[in-house]
Amino acid sequence: MNEVAVRLGVNELIAAYVDCIDDDRLEDWPDLFVEQCRYVVTSRASHEAGLQHGVIYAASRGMLIDRITALRQANIFEPHRYRHIVGPISVEHVDATVASAHSNFIAVRVMHDGEMSLFAAGRYLDRIDVTSQPYRFIERLVVLDSQKIDTLLVIPL
Amino acid sequence: MNEVAVRLGVNELIAAYVDCIDDDRLEDWPDLFVEQCRYVVTSRASHEAGLQHGVIYAASRGMLIDRITALRQANIFEPHRYRHIVGPISVEHVDATVASAHSNFIAVRVMHDGEMSLFAAGRYLDRIDVTSQPYRFIERLVVLDSQKIDTLLVIPL
Amino acid sequence: MNEVAVRLGVNELIAAYVDCIDDDRLEDWPDLFVEQCRYVVTSRASHEAGLQHGVIYAASRGMLIDRITALRQANIFEPHRYRHIVGPISVEHVDATVASAHSNFIAVRVMHDGEMSLFAAGRYLDRIDVTSQPYRFIERLVVLDSQKIDTLLVIPL
Numbered sequence: 001m002n003e004v005a006v007r008l009g010v011n012e013l014i015a016a017y018v019d020c021i022d023d024d025r026l027e028d029w030p031d032l033f034v035e036q037c038r039y040v041v042t043s044r045a046s047h048e049a050g051l052q053h054g055v056i057y058a059a060s061r062g063m064l065i066d067r068i069t070a071l072r073q074a075n076i077f078e079p080h081r082y083r084h085i086v087g088p089i090s091v092e093h094v095d096a097t098v099a100s101a102h103s104n105f106i107a108v109r110v111m112h113d114g115e116m117s118l119f120a121a122g123r124y125l126d127r128i129d130v131t132s133q134p135y136r137f138i139e140r141l142v143v144l145d146s147q148k149i150d151t152l153l154v155i156p157l
Numbered sequence: 158m159n160e161v162a163v164r165l166g167v168n169e170l171i172a173a174y175v176d177c178i179d180d181d182r183l184e185d186w187p188d189l190f191v192e193q194c195r196y197v198v199t200s201r202a203s204h205e206a207g208l209q210h211g212v213i214y215a216a217s218r219g220m221l222i223d224r225i226t227a228l229r230q231a232n233i234f235e236p237h238r239y240r241h242i243v244g245p246i247s248v249e250h251v252d253a254t255v256a257s258a259h260s261n262f263i264a265v266r267v268m269h270d271g272e273m274s275l276f277a278a279g280r281y282l283d284r285i286d287v288t289s290q291p292y293r294f295i296e297r298l299v300v301l302d303s304q305k306i307d308t309l310l311v312i313p314l
Numbered sequence: 315m316n317e318v319a320v321r322l323g324v325n326e327l328i329a330a331y332v333d334c335i336d337d338d339r340l341e342d343w344p345d346l347f348v349e350q351c352r353y354v355v356t357s358r359a360s361h362e363a364g365l366q367h368g369v370i371y372a373a374s375r376g377m378l379i380d381r382i383t384a385l386r387q388a389n390i391f392e393p394h395r396y397r398h399i400v401g402p403i404s405v406e407h408v409d410a411t412v413a414s415a416h417s418n419f420i421a422v423r424v425m426h427d428g429e430m431s432l433f434a435a436g437r438y439l440d441r442i443d444v445t446s447q448p449y450r451f452i453e454r455l456v457v458l459d460s461q462k463i464d465t466l467l468v469i470p471l
Contacts, residue, residue, distance in 0.1 A: 012247065015245045022261065081302065085244045085262070086244045086399075087244075087329075090326065090329045104400075105399070106420075108275065115305075116305075145395060146424055148427075169404065172401075172402045238358075238459060265435045271463075
C-alpha cells in the first residue's frame with residue numbers, strides 16, 4: 001500500500017461519514033460500513049473498563065439500516081442537526097487489507113430554532129477496509145468523554 | 158495538476174484565510190480572493206432553498222475591501238475576535254484551472270473581557286483558482302447552521 | 315528534506331501531543347520535547363506585548379517532568395480531562411534541522427461528573443527538531459485567546 005494514498009482514502013472516508021450525518025443524508029450512512037461491521041457508541045469509562053456494549057451498538061450493516069429506518073419513522077424527538085469537527089487523523093497500517101485510524105472530534109448540536117450547543121466530544125477508533133475504493137469501516141468505536149449524553153442520543157455520532 | 162500539490166495549496170489558502178481573520182489582519186483578507194469573486198455568508202435554510210443572497214454578500218474583491226474599511230471606521234461594536242477551527246478539507250478537481258473544496262468549521266468568539274462562546278458553526282463551500290500561486294478563492298459560500306447569528310455578525314467568518 | 319515526509323512527521327508529533335494529554339498519559343508528555351526546550355502557555359495580550367513569561371513556563375524537559383510530578387502528587391483539583399481539537403497545521407521549513415508550524419486549537423474540559431465546557435481556544439506556535447524520528451518540540455508556545463483561564467489551568471494545554 002502507498003502510504004499517502006491510504007491516508008487520502010482514510011481522510012475521504014472520515015469526511016464522507018461526517019458529511020452524510022451533518023447533511024441529514026442518513027440513508028447513505030450504512031453504506032460507509034462493510035457488511036460484517038461493528039459500530040459502537042460508548043463512554044470512556046465503559047471503554048476503559050473493557051465493556052463491549054454501548055449506548056448504541058450495531059453488529060452488521062443491516063442493524064445500521066434498521067436504526068435509520070426507526071429514526072425516520074419515530075420522529076418523536078425535536079428536530080436537530082449536528083456539525084462535526086474532526087481533528088488531525090492518525091493512520092497506521094495494520095496489514096495489506098486493514099488500516100487503523102484514530103481522531104478526536106466534537107459535535108455541535110443545532111436545534112430547529114437555531115439554538116447551538118456543544119453536544120459531544122470524544123474519539124473515533126477505526127478499523128478500515130482498504131482493499132477496494134471507496135474505503136469502508138470494519139469497525140468504528142465512538143468513545144464519548146461524557147456519560148451524560150445517553151438519553152439525548154438519536155442521530156448517530 | 159499533481160493531486161498532492163493541489164491539496165497542499167488548498168490547505169494553505171484555507172489556513173491563511175483563518176489566520177488573517179483570527180489575527181485581526183483583516184486588510185489582508187480581500188487579497189485571498191480573485192478580482193471577480195463571490196463571497197456569501199448565508200444560513201443552511203436559505204442555501205437549501207436556493208436563495209442567492211445572504212447576510213453578507215460581496216460580488217467582487219472591491220466589495221470585500223469596502224466591507225473592511227467600513228468595519229474599521231464604524232467601531233460601534235464591542236471589540237472581539239474569532240478563533241476558527243476547521244475540520245478535514247475535502248478537495249475535488251473541477252478542471253485544470255479550478256478546484257472545489259468543502260470543510261466544516263466552528264468559530265469561537267472571544268470578547269475583550271475574555272468571555273468565550275461558541276459563536277458559529279457551519280460549512281465552507283469553495284471554488285478555488287489553482288492556475289497560479291498562491292491559490293485564491295473564486296467563490297466562498299459560508300453556510301451557517303443557525304439563523305440566529307445575523308445581527309451580531311460584523312467580522313467576516 | 316522531503317516536504318510531504320516533514321508534514322507527516324509534524325502531524326504525527328502534534329497528534330501524539332494531544333493524545334497523551336487527552337488520554338491522561340501525562341508522564342509521556344515531556345518526552346515529546348528535546349532536552350533544551352521551551353514550553354510557554356501565555357495569553358495573546360502578553361504574547362503581542364513581547365513578554366517572554368507565561369502562566370506556565372518551562373525552559374527544559376526536566377521542568378516539564380517536575381510539573382507532571384507535582385500535578386500527580388498535589389491532587390487538590392477536581393478531576394477533569396481535556397479533549398483537544400486542532401485545526402489544519404501550517405508547516406514551514408526553517409532550515410535542514412528545524413521546521414516551524416502553527417495551528418489553531420480548542421480544548422473542551424470534561425469534569426468527573428460529565429459536565430463539558432469550552433475551556434480554552436488559541437494557537438500553537440511550534441519550532442520542531444526534524445533531524446531524527448520521532449520529531450520533537452524545541453519550542454511550543456501556547457497562545458490563549460482569553461486571559462481568564464489562569465487559575466484553573468493545571469493540566470498542560
